[in-house]
Amino acid sequence: MDLEYGPEYDVFRKQVRAFIEAHSHLAPPSSDRAARPSSKAVEWQKLLIEHGYTARTIPQAYGGYGAEPDILQSRIIAEEFARARVPGGLSNQGISMFVPTLLELGTEEQKRRWIEPTLKGDVVWCQGYSEPGAGSDLANLKTSAHIENDEFVVNGQKIWTSTAKQADMIFCLVRTEPDAPKHGGISYLIFSMDTPGIEVRPLKTMTGHAEFNEVFFTDVRVPMHQIVGQRGQGWFVANATLGHERGMLGDPDALENRLEALIALMQEERLGQGRAIDNPVLRDRLVALQAEVAAMKYNGMRILSNSLRGEPGGMAKLIVKLQSCELAHQISALAIDAMGELGILYHHSPREREGGAWQWNYMFQLGLIIGGGTAQIQKNIIAERGLEMPREPKLAKISDAAKATADMPRHKQGSA
Amino acid sequence: MDFGLSQDQQMLRDAVARCLADTCPLDHVRECTERDNPLSDKVLRAVQDLGIPGMLVPEEHGGLGMTLLDAAIVAEQLAYAVAPVPFLASHVLTPIALSEAGSKEQKAHWLPKIVSGEARIGVAISETIEVRDGAGVSFAAGKLNGTALFALDFEGADAFIVADSGGRLHLVGAKASGLKAIALTTIDRTRSVGELRFDGAEAEPLADDGGAAVGRLRAAGRVILAADSLGAGQAMIEKAVDYAGQREQFGRLIGSFQAVKHMCAEMAARHEPCHSLVWYAAHAFDAVPTEASLVACHAKSHTGEVHRFVARTSTEVHGGMGFTDLIGLHYWFKRIGFDRQVLGGPETVRAEAAALQGWIKAA
Numbered sequence: 051m052d053l054e055y056g057p058e059y060d061v062f063r064k065q066v067r068a069f070i071e072a073h074s075h076l077a078p079p080s081s082d083r084a085a086r087p088s089s090k091a092v093e094w095q096k097l098l099i100e101h102g103y104t105a106r107t108i109p110q111a112y113g114g115y116g117a118e119p120d121i122l123q124s125r126i127i128a129e130e131f132a133r134a135r136v137p138g139g140l141s142n143q144g145i146s147m148f149v150p151t152l153l154e155l156g157t158e159e160q161k162r163r164w165i166e167p168t169l170k171g172d173v174v175w176c177q178g179y180s181e182p183g184a185g186s187d188l189a190n191l192k193t194s195a196h197i198e199n200d201e202f203v204v205n206g207q208k209i210w211t212s213t214a215k216q217a218d219m220i221f222c223l224v225r226t227e228p229d230a231p232k233h234g235g236i237s238y239l240i241f242s243m244d245t246p247g248i249e250v251r252p253l254k255t256m257t258g259h260a261e262f263n264e265v266f267f268t269d270v271r272v273p274m275h276q277i278v279g280q281r282g283q284g285w286f287v288a289n290a291t292l293g294h295e296r297g298m299l300g301d302p303d304a305l306e307n308r309l310e311a312l313i314a315l316m317q318e319e320r321l322g323q324g325r326a327i328d329n330p331v332l333r334d335r336l337v338a339l340q341a342e343v344a345a346m347k348y349n350g351m352r353i354l355s356n357s358l359r360g361e362p363g364g365m366a367k368l369i370v371k372l373q374s375c376e377l378a379h380q381i382s383a384l385a386i387d388a389m390g391e392l393g394i395l396y397h398h399s400p401r402e403r404e405g406g407a408w409q410w411n412y413m414f415q416l417g418l419i420i421g422g423g424t425a426q427i428q429k430n431i432i433a434e435r436g437l438e439m440p441r442e443p444k445l446a447k448i449s450d451a452a453k454a455t456a457d458m459p460r461h462k463q464g465s466a
Numbered sequence: 467m468d469f470g471l472s473q474d475q476q477m478l479r480d481a482v483a484r485c486l487a488d489t490c491p492l493d494h495v496r497e498c499t500e501r502d503n504p505l506s507d508k509v510l511r512a513v514q515d516l517g518i519p520g521m522l523v524p525e526e527h528g529g530l531g532m533t534l535l536d537a538a539i540v541a542e543q544l545a546y547a548v549a550p551v552p553f554l555a556s557h558v559l560t561p562i563a564l565s566e567a568g569s570k571e572q573k574a575h576w577l578p579k580i581v582s583g584e585a586r587i588g589v590a591i592s593e594t595i596e597v598r599d600g601a602g603v604s605f606a607a608g609k610l611n612g613t614a615l616f617a618l619d620f621e622g623a624d625a626f627i628v629a630d631s632g633g634r635l636h637l638v639g640a641k642a643s644g645l646k647a648i649a650l651t652t653i654d655r656t657r658s659v660g661e662l663r664f665d666g667a668e669a670e671p672l673a674d675d676g677g678a679a680v681g682r683l684r685a686a687g688r689v690i691l692a693a694d695s696l697g698a699g700q701a702m703i704e705k706a707v708d709y710a711g712q713r714e715q716f717g718r719l720i721g722s723f724q725a726v727k728h729m730c731a732e733m734a735a736r737h738e739p740c741h742s743l744v745w746y747a748a749h750a751f752d753a754v755p756t757e758a759s760l761v762a763c764h765a766k767s768h769t770g771e772v773h774r775f776v777a778r779t780s781t782e783v784h785g786g787m788g789f790t791d792l793i794g795l796h797y798w799f800k801r802i803g804f805d806r807q808v809l810g811g812p813e814t815v816r817a818e819a820a821a822l823q824g825w826i827k828a829a
Contacts, residue, residue, distance in 0.1 A: 056467070333826070336820075337763075340819070355470050433731040437703075437707045439711060
């Protein structure tokens, strides 16, 4: 057990800290998280790239800083910006999902065309994966692209498309080979959101806000070269980066920040003669969550060490999305409970606390438990890949069995 | 930066695991726990041969001078094998108590005997955590009076280290006049617990350190119980997964049903981060003194909650078989139950964690 990063990293940490101290007055406020970055956020992003504090390992030829990958340096940068409560580099689906995909599987021309403006916040992307009939079973997607006059012609519908309203471009999974097996007929297209035939409808959620959209395609014409990977390889292309999304949803620093906010709330919020934290039942729940956040923090350090040794993350990594999303939800739930009747206030009500953020979080985090691979899909993955448990029988066998049971008298049907 | 077990620690883990797989199969555990005195001399000798009694004894007294993380690794394996041998009090808490608060003479007298296995000392500090049935021990004029409940590693102890109500530790011979030692029967036959009734029993005090040493014993004890819970939980998850991969119903392996698969996934998902929490808590005991007591509380309370869930869920995955004595799953179930309650159940330990952070006034 060695928790020191070593002297050369201590020097690096001092450099990062000195940079933040000298430049933090240029940073946009943390609340500035619009999909289309403000000019201040764009300038900050450019400064961070110049110093290697974001886009650190992306080659200079594509607008990055061009450093050799170093997990601990990246970790130190994240830690120091979080500690100073200064926003780090831009984080959006273009940067987190599309850029890594292009780096891995894009053509040289695509990399030169798209990576730099994406990193610099000039081009905003949205992701067109999920469809009404393709959620957990993403490969069941039906949006089609047939070829006409050397162009793809896209028809269909996407859902859960965040930032579609603001996006310049979309990276989108479509079915180009309708007769191929489910996973084999998909292609990964990129096209402008200004192309004729695209309609974006905001998707209002239980929070009262439209954090997502539905996107409808009617004869949307896409030039043949705007494809990443080969035709029919889209499933493979998309899977190359799905792991990045699950990683984004399980950040232990974010959990620690939520817990600290909860502790502050419970110390400030008055309850009768005392504070919320003086109530033994609420306090007991708080300490239980604190223990669980600590467990996830050290689990994160274990995953970091595994990757430093070049070992796979194993079970420690497989459980992160399921556990972190659940834990974040429980933190918000306790905040609402600690507020008692005040916990119901929302929509800018008088006496509302923190702009209704805890209620919004409580609802939105339920969305995160469902999105990015539902809790139930995560449990399948943990059981089948992590514990090597037997898979579900193939679909054909189930439908045979279903036919057989349908013919049986009702009272004889078995159940698991 | 390397979070996890060192190569030496992995070798230690594997050596203990191999030794217990050989000497302590479930049939042996069953045979021992059906006797009046369930301690296994055979496993105790094997543990002795591995040098485990001297792990935490400083080198100057003939021990190995190892860390609490090393001891936690051993605890995990002992629980995995449900080994009916003394460990927590005799091989962990006693060396720490004597090293940190023992006089020169006490150390010189006892520590080499602990290393060699000639002497075993039980520990009774429960009343510094929570008083039940009006128990409590007072010390005056060199004599102890009152009752100490839940003396750990009770059976066969040559002496006991006992905390008085002021938190000072005392050494008292098991055969001292004025001491009546009464065995308590618990759910978990693999570990022994007793009650000490003092009526003017002569005792040797350890250092008057304002409760510092007993605080260290609480922290170390909680980490070791958490590690024990981790090993027992690991065994129960593995057994559930194995069983679900063999048992067929409705023409399918039951492990292919999502209802069963998800029970196993939930156990694994909640259990896995406990490894890192326990390792860090053990590491902090020696290396991060400012965090040690708090993170020991977290490890104890959190593993208590997680493994209660694992214990009942693994039993359910085994169906009716899990409920029988035939496959012996209940040995681990009971070990987890013991680990949860001893040295403070989760609620008690969380209240202490809150007090440590200034969130409540200490009781």
